[in-house]
Every structure is written in C-alpha cells, then in structure tokens.
Amino acid sequence: MSAPRRPTDPSGLERYYVLTKGRSGPGGSASSLDVATLIVSRVAPLPGMQHEHEEILRRCRDPLSVAELGAHLGLPFNILAVLLADLLEAGRVEARDPIPVHGAGRGPDLALLEEVLSGLERL
Amino acid sequence: MDLKGFDHPGELSAGGTRSVKVMIAGGFGTGKTTMVRSVSDIKPLTTEETLTQASADVDHLIGVADKTETTVSLDFGKISINDSLMLYLFGTPGQERFWFLWNGLFKGALGAVVLVDTRRLASSFRAIEEMERQDVPFVIALNVFPDSKDHPIEEIRDALDISPQTPIVVCDARDRASSRDVLITLMRHLMERSAAALEPR
Numbered sequence: 001m002s003a004p005r006r007p008t009d010p011s012g013l014e015r016y017y018v019l020t021k022g023r024s025g026p027g028g029s030a031s032s033l034d035v036a037t038l039i040v041s042r043v044a045p046l047p048g049m050q051h052e053h054e055e056i057l058r059r060c061r062d063p064l065s066v067a068e069l070g071a072h073l074g075l076p077f078n079i080l081a082v083l084l085a086d087l088l089e090a091g092r093v094e095a096r097d098p099i100p101v102h103g104a105g106r107g108p109d110l111a112l113l114e115e116v117l118s119g120l121e122r123l
Numbered sequence: 124m125d126l127k128g129f130d131h132p133g134e135l136s137a138g139g140t141r142s143v144k145v146m147i148a149g150g151f152g153t154g155k156t157t158m159v160r161s162v163s164d165i166k167p168l169t170t171e172e173t174l175t176q177a178s179a180d181v182d183h184l185i186g187v188a189d190k191t192e193t194t195v196s197l198d199f200g201k202i203s204i205n206d207s208l209m210l211y212l213f214g215t216p217g218q219e220r221f222w223f224l225w226n227g228l229f230k231g232a233l234g235a236v237v238l239v240d241t242r243r244l245a246s247s248f249r250a251i252e253e254m255e256r257q258d259v260p261f262v263i264a265l266n267v268f269p270d271s272k273d274h275p276i277e278e279i280r281d282a283l284d285i286s287p288q289t290p291i292v293v294c295d296a297r298d299r300a301s302s303r304d305v306l307i308t309l310m311r312h313l314m315e316r317s318a319a320a321l322e323p324r
Contacts, residue, residue, distance in 0.1 A: 035199070036231065038141070067197070068168060097231065099142070110321075113233070115205070117310040117311065120210075
C-alpha cells in the first residue's frame with residue numbers, strides 16, 4: 001500500500017473523505033460504538049499502516065474511550081467510528097461497551113452502583 | 124500500570140477495565156460544562172459529532188458540499204472510580220435544535236443529572252421531559268447562582284412537576300465536592316430504584 005496522501009485541506013470534509021475512503025458510517029460491530037466505549041489495542045502499530053490507524057493503536061495501549069480518542073485525534077465521532085470499524089474487523093483493537101444498568105433487558109446491578117458510589121465517596 | 128495486556132495481546136487486554144456513563148443535562152447556561160469541569164479527573168475534553176440530515180442517502184452523508192452538515196460538541200470528563208472502573212460524564216449539547224440526538228446519547232447511561240437554574244426554571248423543562256420520555260432515571264440539581272433567590276425545594280418541585288421520588292438537591296456546579304455530592308445522590312437514587320425493582324410484588 002502506498003503512503004497515506006496528505007489532504008490539502010486538513011481540517012475540512014475532504015480530509016474526512018480521504019480518511020474514511022468515502023465511507024460515511026461504520027458497519028458491523030462498530031455500529032454500536034458509544035462515546036463511552038473503551039478501545040484497547042491488541043497489536044502494536046504495523047509499518048505502512050494508515051497514519052490514523054497507527055495513532056489509534058498507539059493511544060489505546062491502555063483502554064481509552066471513543067470520546068477521548070476523538071478529542072485527542074481531532075476527529076468527529078462518526079469518522080472515528082469508521083476507522084475503528086477497520087481495526088475491529090482486523091482484530092487489531094478490542095471494544096468494550098459501557099455497562100448499562102438501565103434497560104437492555106438486564107436486571108438492575110446493585111453491586112455496580114455500589115462500586116461507583118464508594119469510588120465517588122473517596123474523591 | 125498493568126502490563127499483562129502487552130504480554131498476552133490476545134487476551135482481555137483491557138485488564139478488565141470497564142466504563143459507565145452519566146449524562147449532565149439541563150437548559151442552556153445552567154452550568155453543565157462547569158459541573159463536568161469541576162468534578163473531572165482529567166482536563167475536560169470536547170468530542171465532536173458531525174451530523175447530517177438523517178434521511179439523506181447514505182452515499183451522500185459525507186458528500187463534499189452537503190449543506191446539511193452540522194457539528195455538535197459534547198463536553199466530557201472522566202472520574203477513575205477504581206483501577207478497573209471509569210465513570211464518564213457527558214454534558215448534553217446546549218442547543219435545543221440538537222435534542223433529537225438524545226436518543227443515542229442516553230443509550231447505555233446509568234442515569235442523568237438535570238441542572239436547573241432557579242432564575243430560569245423553564246430553560247430546563249425540555250431536558251426533564253426528555254428524561255421522562257426516554258425513561259432515564261435522573262436527579263434534579265439546583266445550581267445556585269450568586270443572585271438566585273432561596274426557593275423552598277417543594278415549591279420548585281411543584282413548579283417543575285417532578286415526582287416525589289425524584290431527588291432535588293442544591294449545588295454549586297463550580298465546586299468539586301458539591302458536584303460530587305450530586306453524583307452521589309444520583310447513585311443512591313439509582314440504588315433505591317434497583318432495590319425497589321427487586322422487591323417481590
């Protein structure tokens with residue numbers, strides 16, 4: 001693969017178009033990504049990777065939320081989600097959705113709430 | 124830091140780290156960003172969501188000159204609850220015209236804090252309605268501004284038409300301890316709801 005081309009307008013929509021190769025939204029497992037989903041790298045960055053993919057792998061050695069990644073990389077959520085979909089599909093990152101208490105057909109999780117409560121009380 | 128993930132990349136490399144999220148809602152100028160800022164462990168950040176007309180053809184969503192593109196910013200912060208649990212706080216966008224977004228935003232949230240400025244009660248009506256409509260458990264936090272009048276809480280409960288089960292607390296969103304106490308009130312409220320749901324009928 002050739003080196004990533006530098007867009008002439010680094011802040012504009014053209015940049016996003018190039019980054020995502022024109023895709024507008026993620027498919028498959030990435031379509032459920034939440035701003036609070038944690039992303040963790042499973043592999044080290046590989047030579048020749050798209051710059052943004054490499055950057056994601058580097059920043060997610062420790063779990064990082066999609067929102068934090070977006071803020072650090074200066075990418076809007078839906079563009080980042082497309083890039084994450086590539087990495088998820090290739091098994092290069094792992095995604096962990098926030099734990100829901102509300103809805104999702106699961107019972108209320110008192111233990112989790114208690115854990116959050118005691119953490120807050122220690123602040 | 125936990126280095127196990129590097130040794131065994133195929134395993135649960137997150138070391139079991141989990142996340143939960145809480146939304147900070149309320150009308151424009153009620154102190155949402157201030158609260159996120161005061162209680163966060165990290166310097167609060169902003170993430171952007173590029174929005175396009177929902178009905179637009181998928182192929183044209185990022186279409187180069189599509190005039191329906193809008194950017195919405197979400198301010199957020201993070202609190203490390205313990206080594207393996209992160210609490211993320213998201214301030215909802217202040218602009219009312221983006222509230223259609225809220226369906227997605229609240230999915231997966233433990234609950235919400237609705238900030239109310241008692242000088243402008245009406246500015247948070249819409250936020251309260253949204254919580255009720257989406258069945259998101261919430262607490263009301265009256266953010267005290269220097270020139271706020273001292274209203275009895277029950278009077279405000281009536282004016283906002285809030286059920287007796289929903290806690291209403293007074294806070295100063297600029298103050299870390301005060302904002303933390305609001306989150307503690309929310310957790311206790313969620314626990315009461317959960318305990319009530321577990322009780323046999």
